[in-house]
Amino acid sequence: MNSTILANHLSVNYSEEGPYESPVIIFIHGFPFNKSMWKPQVEALKDSYRVITYDVRGHGDTETGNEDFSIELFVSDLLGLMDALNVQNAILCGLSMGGYIALRAIVAHPERFDALILSDTQCIADTPEAREKRMKTIASIKVNGVKKYADESVKNLFSPESFTTKQASILAIRKMIVSTSRQSLSYTLLALAGRKETCSSLSKIVVPTLIMVGNNDIITPPAAARMLHEGIHGSLLHIVQQAGHLPNLENPDDFNFQLKLFLHRFAKPPAVLNTTVGD
Ligand code: MLT
DSSP: EOOOOOOTTTTEEEEEEOOOSSSSSEEETTTTGGEEEEHHHHHTTTTEEEEEEOOOSSTTSSSOOSSOOOOOHHHHHHHHHHHTTSSSEEEHHHHEEHHHHHHHHHHHOOGGGGEEESOOOOOOOOOHHHHHHHHHHHHHHHOHHHHHHHHHHHHHHSSTHHHOHHHHHHHHHHHHHSSHHHHHHHHHHHHTTTTTOGGGGGGGSSSSSEEETTTTOSSSSSSHHHHHHHHHHOEEEEEEEEOSSSSHHHHHHHHHHHHHHHHHSSSSOSSSSSTTTOO
16 A cells, blocks of 8 residues: 655655554665565565555655755654654664665664664765765766666666566666656765764664675675674674675565564564454
8 A cells, every 4th residue: 555644744655564463564775766676575574564665755756855865864754654653663674775774773763673674785884985986976967867877876786697587677676766856866875975884883783683685786795794794793694696786676585585584583473463343
């Protein structure tokens, strides 16, 4: 079900599926995609979990608002969405930028989250070179437009295998990028460039954590995932084969298998829903 709701003074586009009484899992997409990138995971989990996906500010059909974008603002939006949907506690799953948001959210509001899944993300801030590259990207989008940016981006997002086996996903991701406004792309690139590191806070994360990464991810490579794994006590690390930066789309069978295994172990849905109509 696709809906909009006012959260943190913003009209947020979201979708929720699955039994209302079940444990809640919230998926946060990467940059510059939208909530539809989680379709295979929604399908895999919706029978047993209340699955929430949403478009981050400026992406998909969520408004841009008037404030400067930052990871902290995205965290306020997430908390605003949880409050608006009456979700006290949730399991968080974030990919790349979604992982930056999830990490910052759990460090700032540990009491609101029960488990964490981090995919293809990292805890470091941008290096000066990475910041410089983002500024060049902003300038290039202004001059050459979003389509050229989408074509360039797609080349780095997928593993070599996916270019022959996952063409529908590649087209879908390209479409998501192209439908993001120039303004949102620039605002978000500035937010990513300005984000603070979370590596020094990893030891504060005490909830069950699963870390996944595509074996061929060249944006946030397996080394970045290992760093998260070493920092988060008791975390599990899984390397998804035949996948680049988007293993949830490139190898959904393995990604979903690991996800379900982890959730079953740490966030088992209630066997019998203990509710009565009229309660
Ligand atoms: C993403 O997929 O969210 C981006 O690659 C994150 C980034 O550029 O740091």
